[in-house]
Amino acid sequence: MYPRVILKGTMIKKSQQKRRTSPCNYKERFFVLDTQELKYSERRPGKKPTLKGCILLSRIRCVEIVCSDVPIPCHYKYPFQVFHDSYYLYIFAPDNDVRLKWVRALKEETKYNQLVVKYHPNFWMGGRWRCCQQTEKLAAGCQEYCPEGYGSVALPKTPELQWSSYDPGQRLVMALRDYAPIGASDLPLEKDQEYVLMDSSHPEWWTVRDVRGKTGFVPRTCLLEKTASTNIDRFEWYNKDITRAQAEDLLMSEGKEGAFMVRDSRHAGVYTVSVFTKAPGSNGEKNPRVKHYHIRETKGSGFYLAERYLFLTIPELINYHQHNAAGLITRLRKPVSQRDLSQNPYIHTEDAVDQWEVNREELILGKEVGSGQFGLVLEGRWRGRKVAVKMGIEGAMSEEEFKEEARIMTRLFHSKLVQLYGVCTQCSPMCLVCEFMENGCLSDYLRAWKGHLSSKTLLTMCLDVSEGMAYLESSNFIHRDLAARNCLVSKNNEVKVADFGMARFVLDDEYKSLHSKFPVKWSAPEVIRFCKFSSKSDVWSFGVLMWEVYNEGRIPHEHSTNTEVIESLNKGLRLLKPRLATETLYLLMEWCWKEIPEDRPSFALLLHQLASLSDP
Incomplete structure (x- = not known):
């Protein structure tokens, strides 16, 4: 009699690392649970599935949800564990419902096995259990295991x-x-x-x-x-009684890339997103125009503009495309309305930048302390406090681009990020008022103090940056321009991440830009080839930053052109080990430079590894 299939579906499997030297990686696998086994296979287009693993249900001793506070390093964010024989298999489901379905089914099929009395509710990571800090992988668990429940984890109700x-x-x-x-x-x-x-x-x-x-x-x-999916009247971007021609006139008069609105379509109950773009036409020249996209609804009451990106409500859909173009000609940047918004207190009109506006007369400007492609940085004083004032250079950065950097900085709060104090956007040139970092940019500081910085100081610098980047990663921000020149050093030698002009907020840890300029010598292969940014491309750049630190400010690939750098990367070549770096530190750099993004560590894991090196 053949075994009966209970569940099947695609999830992500973390390597079980059965050998001490085996790498940590995450692989997409097709799982099948039947009445005898849990099997997983690799499926590739045009080829037969390859069986990669099989666990007899009779050998399973624990199945449970993993409840952890660390960022999940793969795009499926809902982990559960299967403890069998002497191994832990971590599986990542695409959502909580799928995870619960598999855990319930596996518990039901294994409830009469020889089970553990206690289990570990958190991950085994960095040589210890995160829940109880035990350093033996097969140590007894710290939470009571319930074969028919979910341990101590309080599950969400309907x-x-x-x-x-x-x-x-x-x-x-x-x-x-x-x-x-x-x-x-x-x-x-x-x-x-x-x-x-x-x-x-x-x-x-x-x-x-x-x-x-x-x-x-x-x-x-x-x-x-939370609002009803059809109750979109509360939002600034919704224009109820407006025709296609009126929408085009309004958006063309606004004239800003990504200016958009949602309006009623000619078909009852259907909504249209109209968006202005200056994207080049077929002749390569700028072509100002308005594009229209119907918001389509699936039978399961989901909404989408592009097939891959499905949302339960229209506000969620708009929120997503305000951060990612994802199939549209441009990101939805600036909502446009013909309504008198001041008459409706429930309409969402707040702009975080407006709440940070400071009086220009309160600023006392001093000497220039830095400059870059997009602006000057001046020393200044504001309300008795020493500050850095970043002023945009006319023509180098649009008003909207400058405000975008300000918007990003108003949303980020961490001790290892340069803090924004306020903005001046009501007069020209616009400026950002930021925390003052006495020792300037990290690359200059490293060169100035070459030969005088201890190995502990160099490691601490890398730790500071990794801590700031782990926060960005956990907040779904990608920096896109991480380098020693874009980190600043305080008077007590604390390093903080700065320059968020290219930073992006992403909801699915991926951002693709067809018009981005990027520094080739700090960029990951997928950025160079496909303009595909993610937290893992930031990790690559962090590896280069570590190389800069341990080479005391040297420029990576300093004697090579961008073309030569690309050719060497395509051949699998990497930067050589810095003289001041240990083998362990260089292994971390090489880990950051893995060809496949999924094979690179998360910033949370890098922070953990660097912290362990700093322990006495």
């Missing part, structure tokens, strides 16, 4: 039951992505789960309460206020 005890007048928000707490007062978020909004007075950090009654701070950028 939406209908989840909020039945709450006042219906309370404001609800939905998490757009997972969020791992940075500080003790932060609250973790789980993507697609609902929370009660307690306080939204701060422009960037809101206070929310979860279903278990816990309250804490979360970034505003992680949340979307």
Whole structure:
């Protein structure tokens, strides 16, 4: 009698690292659970599936959700574990429903096995269990295992039951992505789960309460206020009674790349996104025009503009395309409306930059301390505080590009990022008022102090940058221009990440730009070949930054042209080991320079590895 298939589907498997020297990687596999085995295969177009692993159900001793505070390094973010024989198999599901379905099925099929009494609810990582800090991989667990439940992990209830005890007048928000707490007062978020909004007075950090009654701070950028999918009248970008011709006139008069609106289509119940672009036409010249996209709805009540990107509500769809073009001719940058927005207090019109505006007369400008492609940096004073004032150079950066950098900086708060204090956008030239870093950019500092910096200082510099980048990674930001020249050094030699002119907020850890310029000598192969940016391309750049630090400010590939650098990368060649770097540190650099992005570490893992090297 053949075994009966219970479940099958595509998920991601983390390597089990059965040998001490085996690498850590994440592979997409097709899993099949039947009444006898759990099997997983590699599926490649045009080829037969290749069986990669098979676990007899009778050998499984524990199946449980993994609850962790570390960023998940693959694009499926919902892990669970299967403990069999003496090995832990970590599997990553695409969403929580799929994860629960597999865990329930596996528990049901293995509940009469010889099971563990306790299990580890967190990952084995860096040679220890993150939950109990034990350093023996087969050490007894620290949480009681329940074969028919979910251990100590409180699972989300269905939406209908989840909020039945709450006042219906309370404001609800939905998490757009997972969020791992940075500080003790932060609250973790789980993507697609609902929370009660307690306080939204701060422009960037809101206070929310979860279903278990816990309250804490979360970034505003992680949340979307809950509204009915058809109730879009509250949003600035919606124009109800406007024709196609009127929309085109309004957007053409606005004349800014990515200016957009959502309007009613000629077909009842259908909505259209109209967006202005100056993208070059077939002749290569700028071609100002308005493109129109129907918002399409699937049978399962999902909305999309491009097939791959499906959303439960129209506000979620617009929010996504405001950060990623993803099939559109341009990103949705600036909402345009013909309505008098001041008459409706519920319309979402707030611009974070406006709330950071400072009076130009309060600024006292001093000497120039730096310059770059897009602006000058002056020493200054503001309200008795020493500040750095970044002023845009006329013609080098558009007003919208300058404001975009300001918007990004208003959303980021971390001790290893250069902090924004305020903006001046009401007069020309516009400027950013930022934290002053006395020792200037990292590359200049390294050259100035060449031969006088200890190995501990060099390692601490790399640690500082990795900490700032781990925060960006956990906040779904990619920097896109990480290098020693774009990090600054304080008077006490603390290094902070700066220059967010190319940074992007992404909802799926991937950003593709057809018009981006990038520094070839710091760029990953997928950026050079396909203009494809992600946190893993930032990791590549971080490896080059480490090389800069341990070469005390030398320029990478200093005697090679960009073309020669590309040719050497295509041959698999990498930068040579710096004289001041240990073999272990160079292995970390080489790990950052893996050809396949998924084979590179996350910043969270790099931070952990560097921290372990700094321990006495």
